[in-house]
Amino acid sequence: MKVTDHRIEPIWYRETSNLSAGKVLDPTIIVMHYTTGWSGTGSRDWLMGAAGGTSNRGSSAHVVVNRDGTAWQIAPFNRVAWHAGPSRYGALKGLNNHAVGIEFVNPGPLSPDGSGRYADGYGNRRTEGDLDEFGGYVSAPHSRVGSQVYAWPLYTEAQLATGRSIVEALTAGYDIRAIVSHEEVDTRGWKTDPGPAFPMESFRALLGEDHDDVPLMEVTATRLNIRGGPGTQYEKLDPPGSIASADVVEVLSSEGVWRYVEVKSGGGAGTRGWVHGAYLG
Ligand SMILES: [Zn+2]
Structure with a gap:
């Protein structure tokens, strides 16, 4: 698969009605979602709004990937779709303006x-046998939806393979810096997608080493925290937030989306520590 003119040929294409008028997207992030539905065409048509013959006027995405591996593109990658809601990734807020959304x-x-049955978010019930037929599930709790253990239906291999091909086409076609779950960027604390059954790390790994191979990078955030370890739980190094837009850093190593850097210019020159890779360009 390859992106040409903001579309992936030869994927089915029809444009959703739910797009921000006049806003140009230059994607740097990919947000992964689940549809919260059993039917691929039903979700696709819902996300297309009026163009899909549905009453939905509030949500959309760029691509929907069905369980049989079929994909439907419903927005060009240079248009802002409505999938991330109130969201934040590091210093970036409102990820619809920065991200491709894949459902x-x-x-x-x-x-x-x-009594041996499982209810989805709409109250539809399925038996254990239904779920086996659907491909099985993983059992896991999730604090955002309650205290019990939930059944999370597995994604199919065909679906994940198509998802990987789409992500590879996007990383080849755009300067994608991060692949994130809706859950991790949702600022309201409601979202759980794509959930524990989704192999998020294998998708993040598709960003590959291209980004690790660029040792000198520029800070793109206004201010960027430099930390003692690869995560926001680690302490900010002194002086906190000491690197600023256009400061240059040398990337010494990586762990996930985090980069261990030595600051080469600006007030923090000489400092070594960890920064979030999404804010280096
Ligand atoms: Zn979502």
Whole structure:
């Protein structure tokens, strides 16, 4: 697959009605979602709004990936779609303006009803046998949806393979800096997608070493925290927030999206520590 003129040929293409008028997207992030539904065409048509013959006027995405591996592109990658809601990734807020949204068809967490059946978020019930036919599930709690253990239906191999091909086309076609879950960027604390059944790390790994091979990079955030370790739980180094827009850093190593850097210019020159890779360009 390859991106040409903001579309991936030869994927089915039809444009959703739910796009921000006049806003140009230059994607640097990919946000992964599940549809919270069982039907691929049903979710696709919903996300297309009026163009799909549905009443939905509030959400969309760029691509929907069905369980059989079929993909439907419903927005060009240079248009702002509505999938991330109130969201933040490091210093970037409102990720719809920065991100491609990929929706994977999956019902999300199913709640056991105590009599061998599982209810989805809309109250539809499925038996254990239904779920086996659907490809099985993983059992896991999730503090955002309650205290019990939920059944999270698995994604299919065909679906994940198509998802990987799409991500590879996007990373080849755009300067993608990060692949994130909706859950990790949602600022309201509601979202759980794409959930524990989704192999998020294998998708992040598709960013590959291109970004690790560029030792000298520029800070693109206004201010950027430099930390003692690869995560926001690590302490900010003194002076905190000491590197600023256009400061140059040398990338010494990487762990996930975090980069261990030595600051080469500006007030923090000489400092070594960890920064979030999304804010280096
Ligand atoms: Zn989502």
